[in-house]
Structures are given as C-alpha cells and as structure tokens.
Amino acid sequence: MSFKFYNTLNHKKEEFKPLIDGQVSMYSCGPTVYWRVHTGNLRAYSSWDFMIRAFKYTGQKIHRIINFTDVGHMVADEDMGDDKIDKQAKSQNIDPFEIANTYIRSVLVDFKKFNILGPNGEEIDETIDVKSMDKEKWAKLGWARATDHIEEMIEIIKKIEENGYTYSTSQALYFDVSKFPEYTNLSLQPLNDKQVGVREEVGVDPEKKHPADFVLWMKNVGKYKDHLMHWQSPWGVGFPGWHIECSAMGTKYLGEYFDIHTGGTDHIPVHHANEIAQNYGAFKHHVVNFWIHNEMLVSADGEKASKSKKNVYLLEEIEEMGYDPMDMRYYFLTVNYHVPIRFSIEGLEGSRKSRISLVKKIFEIAKNSGADTSVEFSVQLKISTVIEEYRSEFISNLEDNLNTSGALAVVSKLFKSTEKPFDVIATILDFDNVFGLRIEENVLKLYETEGTAIGDIPVEVADIVRDRDTARQNKDWAKSDELRDQLIKMGWNVKDTQQGTQISKI
Ligand SMILES: [Zn+2]
Incomplete structure (x- = not known):
C-alpha cells in the first residue's frame, strides 16, 4: 500500500503510513441528528466510504468511529445560537432524545440506501432497534453517540483545565485560544478574522475574552436556563460545547494517537481547529496525523449547498x-x-x-x-x-x-x-x-426483466415484479395474479419463467 492524501494539517499531499502496519485508525465527524441527511451530507459520507472501501480493497483493517451529534451543536455553528436538537424538541414538544433516535434511524436507512458501509466497512443493519442500543453496542459497530459520553467529555475538559487552557465566565467554560499559538495553523486564517463572524452571533457573552475562544461547557443559565438536555459537572449544571465530543470520543476509542480524521472543508476554520486545540490542551501533543477534508457540494452559482439555503435534496x-x-x-x-x-x-x-x-x-x-x-x-x-x-x-x-x-x-x-x-x-x-x-x-x-429492468422501466414496476417473484416463491397464487393484473394495467406483459417474472412493454 502506498496511499497519498492531501493533509490539511501540512497543506500538502503526503505519503500515508498508518501507525500500525496493516490497520488504519480513523475518526469521521458524523451527522447532527436533528434532520434528515441531504445530498450535501451524502457527498461527505460517500467520500469517506470510498476511502474505507479502498483501504479494505487493498487489505487494510479499519478501526473507525463515526459520531452522532445529539447535543450542543448550535445553529450556524456559533457558540451562543440555538441548540439544533433542543430547538427542534421544543418546537415539536417531543423529548430531545426521541428526536435524536428518530434521526439516527433515518441516517442508518439513508446510508444503507446509498450503499454506504458502516464505520468499519461492514454492511449497515438499518433495522436495528435504536432505542435498545447502549454505548458498548454502538461502539462495537463503530458508532458513538455524544450523549452517551458526557462523562468522558467532563474528564477531558478537566485535563484541559488542569493544563491551564481554560477560563470561566458566568455563562460558560471557555478554551482560551491565546494559550495555543498554533491555533490558526490548520485554517491559515489570521485570528483577527474571527471578529467578522462574531457579529452574526446571537447574544455574545460579554465576559468572553476573544471571539475565537470557544465553549467547552455551557451552563444552564440565561439563554440556556431551560435547555432540555443537561448534566451535573464541576462547572455547574449544563451541557457540553459541540467540539469537545469529537476529542473525547476520538481519543477514547482510537487512543491518544491515531491516523486519520475526516470532515468537510467547512469544519477547517472552527470545528477542527478547535478539536486540535482541545487535543493539545488535554495531551500536550497532537493526536491526529492526517486531517483530510472533502470539498462541498455547491449550487450552480458556487454557493455551499445547505439545508438553510434550501438548495439540497433529500x-x-x-x-x-x-x-x-x-x-x-x-x-x-x-x-x-x-x-x-x-x-x-x-x-x-x-x-x-x-x-x-x-x-x-x-x-x-x-x-x-x-x-x-x-x-x-x-x-x-x-x-x-x-x-x-x-x-x-x-x-x-x-x-x-x-x-x-x-x-x-x-x-x-x-x-x-x-x-x-x-x-x-x-x-x-x-x-x-x-x-x-x-x-x-x-x-x-x-x-x-429481459434487459428492461433499469432505465426503461419505472422503479415502481420493478418493485411489483420483485413482489410478484416473492409471492410466487411463497406459492401465494392469488397475490401473484393480482400483481400480474396490476402490471398489465400499467402497460407491461408478464411471462413466468424459471428465473422469475419477466416483463416487456405491451
Ligand atoms: Zn467533529
């Protein structure tokens, strides 16, 4: 194997050598489970699917984690916005864990439909009972759900705090980016550019020292006093910031050093810059060797396709x-x-x-x-x-x-x-x-179907043909006749053969 990938960390194409020969350890930032995945998300996940399939094809073992974000991801990725899941739960009057379960299920169904393999390169079983899954069961399949790892997040935040990278305000515990001089290495964006983004932020914390500082733990006070998901912590009752989950779950399952971390290019300036800072804050060294990013699906005029811009499809x-x-x-x-x-x-x-x-x-x-x-x-x-x-x-x-x-x-x-x-x-x-x-x-x-199965016949006709084959296998002749009549009505001749139902246009 002699793979080369573009490593965003060093801004160039580099030869990839896994830490353990013959085994690739990899973390892929997963979906925030408050809505269906769309074509923009599918572009990202299929890219990494091609990658793990390529590893598998060349004989590599894969040890990979994909997370489900079910808490703390704010609208527009800002610190003080609305929590996407909390907002959805309140507007529909449904328990936030139920919202997350529903969309975890839909991720599995859509991934399977798109022939995306599970994290470790196995077929996804989209019929699993999401409610009955716990963190160990998920981990066996390579998935990790944020709310199952609050303890791990608290532990890693404690380390970051002990190492002197944090400060607290009445609203939140922050990572102090001024303590990590390499902060802008990934994005190559000067720190002062962050001032621009912050103007759009909803309700800025006046005690925050620098706009690029980011939340590790949000307290259930002020805007968030009614936040539905909350836990005890050394910094008060509240919930974790979005970025800490990936540092906590990545290092829990893949160790203090692993090979590849993937995500979209939109993660470079904030989410991944923050993850790198957190990792360094906790372990005093870099954790990931290769940061690899997929480019976006953009609309014809070059704008990033996203749910909020309504230019993506389910x-x-x-x-x-x-x-x-x-x-x-x-x-x-x-x-x-x-x-x-x-x-x-x-x-x-x-x-x-x-x-x-x-x-x-x-x-x-x-x-x-x-x-x-x-x-x-x-x-x-x-x-x-x-x-x-x-x-x-x-x-x-x-x-x-x-x-x-x-x-x-x-x-x-x-x-x-x-x-x-x-x-x-x-x-x-x-x-x-x-x-x-x-x-x-x-x-x-x-x-x-004698050469007419795809392209020439509609999906619903192919579905009926398949149902009829099943009915015939089960010797359910009444059902089989009923489906034949349905096909004829739709304009298709039906012929029974040893290989099953064959159809042709009337
Ligand atoms: Zn992430």
Missing part, C-alpha cells in the same frame, strides 16, 4: 424525481473528493445515463458470450479472473489521493480492451467493491 426527493440513489453515487465518483461539485440536475441526469450504460454493457457482453440466464452469468463469473494489469492501474488511481474519477476511467479502458469478455466483467465487478454501485445486482435485474 435522498427520497432524488428518488421521487425518478433517479436511483446509485445515480447520485456515480455522480460523486466522477468528481474527486477534494474538488467542489457544482450540483445540477443535468449533471445527475448525465451520471444516470453513464451508470445505466455501464450496467447494460456488461449485460450485453455477458449475453454475447453465451450467458443467456442469470444462473449462467453467475457460473461464468465464478470461473473468470480479475485482470491484474487493470487492477493495479485501478489501485494506483485510488492511492493517488483517492482519484475516483481516474479509477472509473479504467472501466472504460477495460471495455475497449481485447481481454476475455468474462474477465472484463469479473474485473469491473471486483472494482465495484470500491465504487459500491451495486453493478452485479443491477445486471441480474436485467436478466429478470
């Missing part, structure tokens, strides 16, 4: 427009993670076409080489080999700062090659362990 909105989540995933693969994506529906449409043509091409190649049924396809695949020359070119692209568009280009090269047809297919399907485009599943769907 996954189901993308589906309602007739797109498969894999169309979006393909879109993300075509633009490398460190380049902004100017999102447009035309761009998504282009990706949809490319993805469908990729699947169809494989189907055609397979048919032309005599695999008439899905069973024959699977048999042929088993006796084929991944072509080493292309595999190593594919890996070189991934190793080069996760060049996913370059990796996709190897697929086009393969199609033009004179290699054995099924070796070409086997190689592309092997690559799909990293792409995660569910290519094989889609090719098999084409067999089910």
Whole structure:
C-alpha cells in the first residue's frame, strides 16, 4: 500500500503510513441528528466510504468511529445560537432524545440506501432497534453517540483545565485560544478574522475574552436556563460545547494517537481547529496525523449547498424525481473528493445515463458470450479472473489521493480492451467493491426483466415484479395474479419463467 492524501494539517499531499502496519485508525465527524441527511451530507459520507472501501480493497483493517451529534451543536455553528436538537424538541414538544433516535434511524436507512458501509466497512443493519442500543453496542459497530459520553467529555475538559487552557465566565467554560499559538495553523486564517463572524452571533457573552475562544461547557443559565438536555459537572449544571465530543470520543476509542480524521472543508476554520486545540490542551501533543477534508457540494452559482439555503435534496426527493440513489453515487465518483461539485440536475441526469450504460454493457457482453440466464452469468463469473494489469492501474488511481474519477476511467479502458469478455466483467465487478454501485445486482435485474429492468422501466414496476417473484416463491397464487393484473394495467406483459417474472412493454 502506498496511499497519498492531501493533509490539511501540512497543506500538502503526503505519503500515508498508518501507525500500525496493516490497520488504519480513523475518526469521521458524523451527522447532527436533528434532520434528515441531504445530498450535501451524502457527498461527505460517500467520500469517506470510498476511502474505507479502498483501504479494505487493498487489505487494510479499519478501526473507525463515526459520531452522532445529539447535543450542543448550535445553529450556524456559533457558540451562543440555538441548540439544533433542543430547538427542534421544543418546537415539536417531543423529548430531545426521541428526536435524536428518530434521526439516527433515518441516517442508518439513508446510508444503507446509498450503499454506504458502516464505520468499519461492514454492511449497515438499518433495522436495528435504536432505542435498545447502549454505548458498548454502538461502539462495537463503530458508532458513538455524544450523549452517551458526557462523562468522558467532563474528564477531558478537566485535563484541559488542569493544563491551564481554560477560563470561566458566568455563562460558560471557555478554551482560551491565546494559550495555543498554533491555533490558526490548520485554517491559515489570521485570528483577527474571527471578529467578522462574531457579529452574526446571537447574544455574545460579554465576559468572553476573544471571539475565537470557544465553549467547552455551557451552563444552564440565561439563554440556556431551560435547555432540555443537561448534566451535573464541576462547572455547574449544563451541557457540553459541540467540539469537545469529537476529542473525547476520538481519543477514547482510537487512543491518544491515531491516523486519520475526516470532515468537510467547512469544519477547517472552527470545528477542527478547535478539536486540535482541545487535543493539545488535554495531551500536550497532537493526536491526529492526517486531517483530510472533502470539498462541498455547491449550487450552480458556487454557493455551499445547505439545508438553510434550501438548495439540497433529500435522498427520497432524488428518488421521487425518478433517479436511483446509485445515480447520485456515480455522480460523486466522477468528481474527486477534494474538488467542489457544482450540483445540477443535468449533471445527475448525465451520471444516470453513464451508470445505466455501464450496467447494460456488461449485460450485453455477458449475453454475447453465451450467458443467456442469470444462473449462467453467475457460473461464468465464478470461473473468470480479475485482470491484474487493470487492477493495479485501478489501485494506483485510488492511492493517488483517492482519484475516483481516474479509477472509473479504467472501466472504460477495460471495455475497449481485447481481454476475455468474462474477465472484463469479473474485473469491473471486483472494482465495484470500491465504487459500491451495486453493478452485479443491477445486471441480474436485467436478466429478470429481459434487459428492461433499469432505465426503461419505472422503479415502481420493478418493485411489483420483485413482489410478484416473492409471492410466487411463497406459492401465494392469488397475490401473484393480482400483481400480474396490476402490471398489465400499467402497460407491461408478464411471462413466468424459471428465473422469475419477466416483463416487456405491451
Ligand atoms: Zn467533529
């Protein structure tokens, strides 16, 4: 393995060597669970999904934590704004833990739909009962929920305090950035620029010494006297600031030194600068070797796409427009993670076409080489080999700062090659362990529907076909007939075959 990544900490591309040979330790800043993940969030999480898939593909073990932020994350990332979850809980008159549970569930469902693997590279089980999960159970899967780690946060804040990096006001305990001269190294933004942002801050604490100082512990006083989630602490009843959770949970699970910390470029000037300061304050040394950041999804005019600007989509909105989540995933693969994506529906449409043509091409190649049924396809695949020359070119692209568009280009090269047809297919399907485009599943769907499964037939028709197959397997003939009639009404001829329901346009 010889990966190189752009390390924001040193502002250059650097060779990546894990602390433990063959194992990568990694922390990814996770979602704030007060709303559904949207296309902007999915861009971030799919980038890191490509990364851990690439590690897995090249034989690395992964030890990774993704957190769920369920307390202390203020609107607009400011110190004195409204807590996103507290605000939502009050406006809906629902317990804040219930709000968090609902959206943790939705994160798992949406990630699974987008074929994002769990933190350690395993399939996500989106059906787990979120309510029954405790911190140990979550940790086994690589997830960590902020409110499960209040004690750890208090402990790490105590260390920072003992080392002399804090001061207290009547409202909060702050990290004093003037005590950490390296504070601006990550963002390269002069400290005085922070004065600009602060004007938008809601209700500034008059006792705060410098605008860049940030909250470690917020007291339940003043604006926050009715904050729903609160705990006892040496600094009074209150709740943790947003940034401390990542320092506390990262070092709890991954140790005082670990390899990679990921997040969006929007985290560089505040959230990650603060995490680095906290880590140093607690341990007197740096904790993370590589800080890696994905660029944003931006609108056509170059503005960051976000929920507040209403220029992002939920996954189901993308589906309602007739797109498969894999169309979006393909879109993300075509633009490398460190380049902004100017999102447009035309761009998504282009990706949809490319993805469908990729699947169809494989189907055609397979048919032309005599695999008439899905069973024959699977048999042929088993006796084929991944072509080493292309595999190593594919890996070189991934190793080069996760060049996913370059990796996709190897697929086009393969199609033009004179290699054995099924070796070409086997190689592309092997690559799909990293792409995660569910290519094989889609090719098999084409067999089910005589080549009309994707692109030509609507998703709801494909769903009925699948339901009918299940009904037939269960010998539920009444249900199967009912679904056949439904398909005919929708304009599709139905033929029963050994491989299942086959349909064609009437
Ligand atoms: Zn974080």
